Amino acid sequence: MISVKQVSKSFHGNCVLDHISFEIPDQTATALIGPNGIGKTTLLNILCGSLVPDSGEVTSETPDFQREIFTVLSGSHQLYAKNTVKENIEFLAVLRGLSNSDIRQNLDRYLPSFPLYDSVKNKLFEELSTGQKQLMILLAALVTNSRYLILDEPTEGLDLDHKRALLHAVTSIRNTKTILITSHDSDFITSAAERFLFLKDGQIAVEKEHLDTKEFLEIYEALYLQGESL
Structure with a gap:
C-alpha cells in the first residue's frame, strides 16, 4: 500500500495540493479524477519521486517503492523507436535484473491478456499505432515485474478496439498489481477502476467505490461543473 500523508505543494504562491491524504491499497485499481489543471500531474510526480512536496510524505511498506513504479504515459515514447517490441521488453527486463528464463516465464504469464504481442513483437516500436x-508499454511494465503501475490518460488517442484491449488487460491484472489511473474517459475508468478519488481544491473531495458511468458523471458534474460540495 502507498500512503499519502498531509502532502502540500505550491507553485509561485498558488496552492495546488493542500495537506492531501489518502491511500492506494495493494492489488486494486484506483482512479484519480479531476479536470485538467487541478493538480493530478503534480500529485503523480510526487508519487513517482520526481517532485518533492513542500510538506508531508509519501510512504509504503515496500522499501524503495518508487523504484517499483512504472508509469504509462499517453502519447509517450517510453520504448526505443528503432528497436523492436521484443528487444525493448527484453532490454528493460534485463535492466531490472531479470534472467532470460524470468523474461520468458513472465511473457508466458501475461501474453493471454496481450494477444497483440505475437503479431508486433518483431516490428520497430516506431511502426506501431498509438x-x-x-498496450506494449503496459506489457513491458508487467514483464519487468513492476509492482506499481500509473496509467496517465491511457486511452487518449486510442480507437475503440484498442480501448477494449487495454481495458481487458487492465482488468485481468488489477488484482495482482497496484494501479493508479487518471482518465477523462468515463466509460473506461468506471470499468477499469474499483476505487475513485475525486480531487478538488488540493484535497480529496469525494472517495467512492464501484461506480457505474451514470453515478460517476453525476459526481463529476456536481463537483466540477456546478461547483457543489459533496
Whole structure:
C-alpha cells in the first residue's frame, strides 16, 4: 500500500495540493479524477519521486517503492523507436535484473491478456499505432515485474478496439498489481477502476467505490461543473 500523508505543494504562491491524504491499497485499481489543471500531474510526480512536496510524505511498506513504479504515459515514447517490441521488453527486463528464463516465464504469464504481442513483437516500436504502443508499454511494465503501475490518460488517442484491449488487460491484472489511473474517459475508468478519488481544491473531495458511468458523471458534474460540495 502507498500512503499519502498531509502532502502540500505550491507553485509561485498558488496552492495546488493542500495537506492531501489518502491511500492506494495493494492489488486494486484506483482512479484519480479531476479536470485538467487541478493538480493530478503534480500529485503523480510526487508519487513517482520526481517532485518533492513542500510538506508531508509519501510512504509504503515496500522499501524503495518508487523504484517499483512504472508509469504509462499517453502519447509517450517510453520504448526505443528503432528497436523492436521484443528487444525493448527484453532490454528493460534485463535492466531490472531479470534472467532470460524470468523474461520468458513472465511473457508466458501475461501474453493471454496481450494477444497483440505475437503479431508486433518483431516490428520497430516506431511502426506501431498509438494503441499498440500503449498496450506494449503496459506489457513491458508487467514483464519487468513492476509492482506499481500509473496509467496517465491511457486511452487518449486510442480507437475503440484498442480501448477494449487495454481495458481487458487492465482488468485481468488489477488484482495482482497496484494501479493508479487518471482518465477523462468515463466509460473506461468506471470499468477499469474499483476505487475513485475525486480531487478538488488540493484535497480529496469525494472517495467512492464501484461506480457505474451514470453515478460517476453525476459526481463529476456536481463537483466540477456546478461547483457543489459533496
